[in-house]
Amino acid sequence: MKTKAIVAGVGMTSFGRHQDRSLKSLAGEAVLAALRDAGLSPADVQAAYMGSAAAGIITGQLCVPGEIVLREIGIGGVPVINVENACATGSTALNQALAMVTLGAYDVVLACGYEKLVHPDKEKSFAVFTGAADVERADELAATVDERLREAGMAVTAGGQRSVFMDIYAMMTATHMQKYGTTREQIAAVSAKNSFHGSLNPRAQFRDVITVEQVLAAREVSYPLTLPMCSPIGDGAAAVILVSERKARELGLQRPVRVLSSAFRTGWNFAEGEGESTVFEQTIAQAYEEAGVGPQDLSVVELHDAAAPSEIIHTEYLGLCAKGEGGPLVESGATRLGGRIPVSTSGGLLRKGHPIGATGIAQIVELTEQLQGRSGPRQVEGARVGLAENGGGFVGDSVAALIVTILAR
Amino acid sequence: MKTKAIVAGVGMTSFGRHQDRSLKSLAGEAVLAALRDAGLSPADVQAAYMGSAAAGIITGQLCVPGEIVLREIGIGGVPVINVENACATGSTALNQALAMVTLGAYDVVLACGYEKLVHPDKEKSFAVFTGAADVERADELAATVDERLREAGMAVTAGGQRSVFMDIYAMMTATHMQKYGTTREQIAAVSAKNSFHGSLNPRAQFRDVITVEQVLAAREVSYPLTLPMCSPIGDGAAAVILVSERKARELGLQRPVRVLSSAFRTGWNFAEGEGESTVFEQTIAQAYEEAGVGPQDLSVVELHDAAAPSEIIHTEYLGLCAKGEGGPLVESGATRLGGRIPVSTSGGLLRKGHPIGATGIAQIVELTEQLQGRSGPRQVEGARVGLAENGGGFVGDSVAALIVTILAR
Numbered sequence: 001m002k003t004k005a006i007v008a009g010v011g012m013t014s015f016g017r018h019q020d021r022s023l024k025s026l027a028g029e030a031v032l033a034a035l036r037d038a039g040l041s042p043a044d045v046q047a048a049y050m051g052s053a054a055a056g057i058i059t060g061q062l063c064v065p066g067e068i069v070l071r072e073i074g075i076g077g078v079p080v081i082n083v084e085n086a087c088a089t090g091s092t093a094l095n096q097a098l099a100m101v102t103l104g105a106y107d108v109v110l111a112c113g114y115e116k117l118v119h120p121d122k123e124k125s126f127a128v129f130t131g132a133a134d135v136e137r138a139d140e141l142a143a144t145v146d147e148r149l150r151e152a153g154m155a156v157t158a159g160g161q162r163s164v165f166m167d168i169y170a171m172m173t174a175t176h177m178q179k180y181g182t183t184r185e186q187i188a189a190v191s192a193k194n195s196f197h198g199s200l201n202p203r204a205q206f207r208d209v210i211t212v213e214q215v216l217a218a219r220e221v222s223y224p225l226t227l228p229m230c231s232p233i234g235d236g237a238a239a240v241i242l243v244s245e246r247k248a249r250e251l252g253l254q255r256p257v258r259v260l261s262s263a264f265r266t267g268w269n270f271a272e273g274e275g276e277s278t279v280f281e282q283t284i285a286q287a288y289e290e291a292g293v294g295p296q297d298l299s300v301v302e303l304h305d306a307a308a309p310s311e312i313i314h315t316e317y318l319g320l321c322a323k324g325e326g327g328p329l330v331e332s333g334a335t336r337l338g339g340r341i342p343v344s345t346s347g348g349l350l351r352k353g354h355p356i357g358a359t360g361i362a363q364i365v366e367l368t369e370q371l372q373g374r375s376g377p378r379q380v381e382g383a384r385v386g387l388a389e390n391g392g393g394f395v396g397d398s399v400a401a402l403i404v405t406i407l408a409r
Numbered sequence: 410m411k412t413k414a415i416v417a418g419v420g421m422t423s424f425g426r427h428q429d430r431s432l433k434s435l436a437g438e439a440v441l442a443a444l445r446d447a448g449l450s451p452a453d454v455q456a457a458y459m460g461s462a463a464a465g466i467i468t469g470q471l472c473v474p475g476e477i478v479l480r481e482i483g484i485g486g487v488p489v490i491n492v493e494n495a496c497a498t499g500s501t502a503l504n505q506a507l508a509m510v511t512l513g514a515y516d517v518v519l520a521c522g523y524e525k526l527v528h529p530d531k532e533k534s535f536a537v538f539t540g541a542a543d544v545e546r547a548d549e550l551a552a553t554v555d556e557r558l559r560e561a562g563m564a565v566t567a568g569g570q571r572s573v574f575m576d577i578y579a580m581m582t583a584t585h586m587q588k589y590g591t592t593r594e595q596i597a598a599v600s601a602k603n604s605f606h607g608s609l610n611p612r613a614q615f616r617d618v619i620t621v622e623q624v625l626a627a628r629e630v631s632y633p634l635t636l637p638m639c640s641p642i643g644d645g646a647a648a649v650i651l652v653s654e655r656k657a658r659e660l661g662l663q664r665p666v667r668v669l670s671s672a673f674r675t676g677w678n679f680a681e682g683e684g685e686s687t688v689f690e691q692t693i694a695q696a697y698e699e700a701g702v703g704p705q706d707l708s709v710v711e712l713h714d715a716a717a718p719s720e721i722i723h724t725e726y727l728g729l730c731a732k733g734e735g736g737p738l739v740e741s742g743a744t745r746l747g748g749r750i751p752v753s754t755s756g757g758l759l760r761k762g763h764p765i766g767a768t769g770i771a772q773i774v775e776l777t778e779q780l781q782g783r784s785g786p787r788q789v790e791g792a793r794v795g796l797a798e799n800g801g802g803f804v805g806d807s808v809a810a811l812i813v814t815i816l817a818r
Contacts, residue, residue: 043680057465057471062462062465076678084473084493092491100512127471128471266487266489271486
């Protein structure tokens, strides 16, 4: 969708462990911060898209979590739509809010992502990820993962609590290593780079800088992935206020950020007989085309690095380098702050953290601040165009939801 | 919202206990039936709004349930938005699909509601309802309910598994009885009437006809409510295909049903300082105004009778009778098939059943078939205009989401 919405304000909590705080408290903080940033009040919100994925299991708040959050901070009398799309939940909220503003339904729409994942009972936190793939086919999926890992000559992680998603990422990684000669050092370089970016972000879950050697020496989660190659479990919330062009003029926004496009689809397309890699490329191509920009125009990218190899694979999809060159790209420093195209200046999911529902919106918060020149020590100089890529869930052999958003100042 | 969408096809499963069937199987059946009814195929769907509320607790499928259902029946490559709003989940899916068609984003949009509520462990089924009110304030809510029931001179149901929602309905009922002299016999008349309607609906969870005396003599759930005054726990799915006017012409639909309006808001409005009863009236007034009809124009109504007294209270809100006259209205037979304004010809939530996410869409299935003259023995002769009212969740002292939809042939 070619969009016509303007980001009037952004807000977010720090990401990390917030065991003493409720969903209401986290999401409320983010929404009120975004409203303040926009110079608006709760009464100005005309519709709200509220994204969370795990509340039912983690807090018991199975239904209407959005209304509960919003009532607490004085928002009501408007449509509140609770949306969910696993790790792409936040971008789903954003995409729908964008559509409403673009199509002229409202002048001021809130998109918020919020999540609590940390639970004293770790089984509950893990159940969230199990529940983001087809639960009726969990055994089938595990068997497929094992088989592909064996084919690629990789060890199969045995025993203990399996992390379904990290197994899937391990499988994708094995394929990429086999096909393109991608190395574990290159994958570790993603974690190391993002730890540097995260060290500059006061809202990041992890602030320490780690080296390639430290990443490789860490505990194995699912070969070839070690712990710092996997995004952590954490809590947090992020919010964006989108406004129409008319409202943006009325507000006299000093540093308006325009959303140029938002492409959204499942990872498979039966009508065209296409699978994940083709759909990835089509979705990204659509986002570029509707925005009227190409990879060479990007100043900064927030990417869905739920696992470190994702950055390598997805920088290729995004056209930031040729196929198979994602490993060398990160090793060259091109995706580091100061490099040709900084990727995940926030620290990414790996270091900023990944409270599922909040992630997609937090990407927009980071890009908006970068495009407004207010990212402090991690500012990309002269940033003009930013891209966010967010994926969620796993069905069959594909991502369930893939959303690519392009913004510009 | 004044809408411009046309219902091209509807489909639904029977409601009831489907313990041998998966969400995929139930929702797949409903979606394929709706597509067949519209003369369309899976490849024609341009966006899908998938509504379910309880999958995370009942089946473990916490995330991306919509994509999992749709992949199974060959739908992909399009945006899939999983939405939730407790018992108003289905109408939320419908409202958003309507917006997209009305605003010109797509020509063919699917709205589907689907749910499995039956679980061998009854605690899990009950947890769904507990999770549709603010879980952090469950004790506070229970205390308020007890206090209001005592004030109204009603017994407080003690011990055992409390049904939070039926306690809330008991509280509302007590207030109505005290204020207007509404009797338990009148409330029982709603259940008896809807049992007659349900007996004529092959898809209803309950097909037996029960009398006022039987309703009154049944087990007490939360005084003054007995078991047949409460909607049951059940499984099921329903789907609607909405199309643009252009697409409707292209399809050459024989019996097009037009959606005239869809009004949607939370049960409180802080900006206006208003609470539930005022917001109810405003939402209904908005639906009438945008549709250009009034209560006198309605031929048939599907109403959110999660508990029998709701019909009495809501026929008043809908303007089908004066304030306080809802009890006499049902006793007069006016809301029975053959009466002045038949209410819940499907059997309503009480007898057709109430698989949460499916309910709002099933109301539209019933109204569409009524307006197309294909409701068989429960046909309302000459039906021209239908209204569906669907509410979900409870926050503070108000419904979380209220949606009123008006259709016409």
